[in-house]
Amino acid sequence: MPHAILVDLTECVGCGACRDACQQVHHFPQEECTQLDAHNFTTLRQIETAEGEEVFARQMCQHCQDPACASACLVGALEKTRDGAVTWDTDKCIGCRYCMVACPFDIPKYEWNSNNPKVRKCTMCYQERHLRADATTDSEGYVLDRSGKRVSIDGRLVTGEDRDMIVEMTTNSESKRATACSVACPMGATVFGERSALLAEAHRRLRANPDTYVQKVYGQKEVGGTSVFYLSSMPFEKLGFSTKVGTEGLPDRTWRVLEKLPDVVLTAGVALSAVYWITNRREDVRKYEEELKKQRSQQKS
């Protein structure tokens, strides 16, 4: 069942609770931040409107339906899960950073100063949401999964204490597991839920308050659809949202070429062999004829 996040910017007061929760649940340093980086999966940009009003624009990974990052990654370290989240696998990545280049929203960030650097971006709390509250711990206090192996998130082993914190932070008022940011948001500006339900809810809000919102669900059509939706009272380009990304899934562009390659190889292979055969044969014939000519002239003399 694919999940999604709906962010209603008209309800956001810029308190930064989502950001703080995100930092906490991922064990990042608690700090103010203005830009995404390896230790900040989400930011709040403050924008002043012409009328002097303040608007806060949350930024995070869009969890594209057909993610460019995942299609770009040569080892398939990034993956669009059935859950809706686009996740990243530490063990596979070779650090080429093509995902960073490919992402239309410039989301993935890198641990530039590490000698074993990781690609970091919002994971929609994928592992955190799937960490079971009743997971047992071993004698040293580390959480075990069903097969009895120690659980690690992003290469860090989870202790019983961690488990409790994570579970608490990712369980919402309806006792459902949700992203830490949506649980933390005091205004309900960020909600986590089923993708189709959230989309319907977004459109319901647009219809109910046509004067409040610009009539657009950002993320519904962008790059072929994403799993993070935004509603706003201001045109999105004024909020720094990328509006030039188009509505076509970007991986299609490369796939259109890649899918032709087997045919190209086959055709070219046959053509090259044919050319080789013809020119080779011509060479043989030429040699043979020369031989013949020589023999004849010898016979004459």
Added chain:
Amino acid sequence: MVALFVILFVVTLLGVDLLIQARSKQYPIMAAAPAGKALAPERETLRIPKSVFFHPGHTWARLQDGDSLEVGIDDFVQKALGGIDRVLLPNVGDFVRQGDAVITVGHAGKQLSLVAPASGYVRAVNRDAVENPGMVSENPYRDGWLMMIEPAELARNLSMLHVAENAVTWIKDEVKRFREFLSASAAEPALVGEAMFDGGAPMAGVLEQLDDQHVHDFEQQFLR
């Protein structure tokens, strides 16, 4: 910006290289003087390839694929002339006889006719060399070949030619003989110029400074 920087960097390296090169005057690349002259490297040496057969008239022949002869003029004539800017060759299909004067080369108004090193039908001529005679002086034994001959009496012809150590001894003798020839001509120093008195390269382009009579003498004494 990066692209621009990289290009500028590479161009700078090339520029520095050309500059050093120009100062050491090894190959005067930038002197876009008339082809033949500017491109002749190492004027003060004579090359004698091992696998080339020399006719006493300073043409050479090289066996190719067993059934044809590559023919050209040697380094000696080319140096003596000071380069080549004119090449005249027989037609494809002509029959040439060993010792017949069938090749004409010239430089700076002076002309020399040279003999075929072997007998046979002309199968091909080097059009590039005719159009761009500078090639002959640049490398008389490779790019500067003049024609291909289908040999008619190969064994007999070859016995007349110098090869390997013989060729080296012969060329050395020729150089000596040429110096004597020059000092004889130098009875009239005004005609010859100072080139050969200074003990420097006594060869390069010396013929340029001789009058037509002496060039004719040279042809008779050295190229036949």
Added chain:
Amino acid sequence: MKLSLSRITFWKATAAVFLLGGLVTTIIRFGWGLGASTNLSDMTPWGLWIGFDVVTGVGLAAGGFTLAGIVHIFHIKRFHPIVRPAILTAFLGYCLVIVGLLFDLGRPWAIWHALIYQNPHSVLFEVAMCVMTYTAVLALEFSPVVLERFRLQKILKVVKAITVPLIILGILLSMLHQSSLGSLYLIVPQKMHPYWYSPMLPVLFFVSAISVGLGMTIVESYLSARAFQKTLETPLLRDLARIMIGVLLVYFMMRGIDLFRRDALGYLLDGSFETFMLYLEVAFMLVIPLLLFNIRDWGRSRQGLFFTAFSVVLGFITNRLNVTMTSLEGYYRDNFGVSYFPGIGELAITISIVTVGFVIFALAVKYLPIFPHHEEETVLRLDSAPARATSASMHPSPASELRRH
């Protein structure tokens, strides 16, 4: 030849300085990571190492498959003597690309993951596979040279028997990855300047790679002529240059049609930096070579052909760097207000890699039968006594000294 001593010493010293810089950077790079050694950032994740060492480098090594194809598949045997130097450069080039890649990858030790965690939807995966396989193929194509040198006749026979399939495989692999280097950028249409983003990128990359492969072969041949008197005949190089120009004309026709069809020609007079870079590309890759090639004395002399080919190489470098960097500069500026310029360390590594390439090529030409067997010849010295100051002081040799090459 002793005259050139000063020049060679100069370049040796320069190379040593570059290599030293490279060494220091290597230590920083692997000791403290990419952040310490490069100017790369979260906004500009790819820089000089990918743009030049990899994307440009692979293109510059395209001579191998081009020449192998011309000679072994199309049977234009005239060019046979060029195949070896071309394959050598290609092999060397690919090895250096891989070295460059090891510097750039965040986790170079995991490079082999490409073999096991395959993502067939990734262009980069395809490039990686092709580059790996093709490097192996090149090693095999090049192996006869080494085998000949050490007279390993039996293995030589085996390798020679599979030459043709090997070469066809090599061409197919090259077709795939040369074009795919262009396809890499198909996924960022909105980030690139319309001059360089085109659905045709793969085709354009492939065609221009062919032309620069030929160009590089001419350049190498000239350089090795200068250094070792080992070289190819000028008319042969001229024919090669002629094919190169032909391919270039085709390339620019395609390029023009492509720009026209995407309505990108409208920017040509906007006076922007991008436009200037496009003009630079066209000047180096098309205008200058065409002019040089058709000037009589230049188009026929070794030096003239060298400059013709060198200009094409420069144009090609400009093109690849334009695609990989210039075209993205506007996006970076508008969206993050940053611009990327390689750090000193990045420059040092790139220059070092190129220098190492030169050195290995030089050694190979010297010790392996790369260029056609050189005829032995005697060189007779004619200059005697201390006349002409320059030459005499360099050659204090007696008259008619014999010197053997």
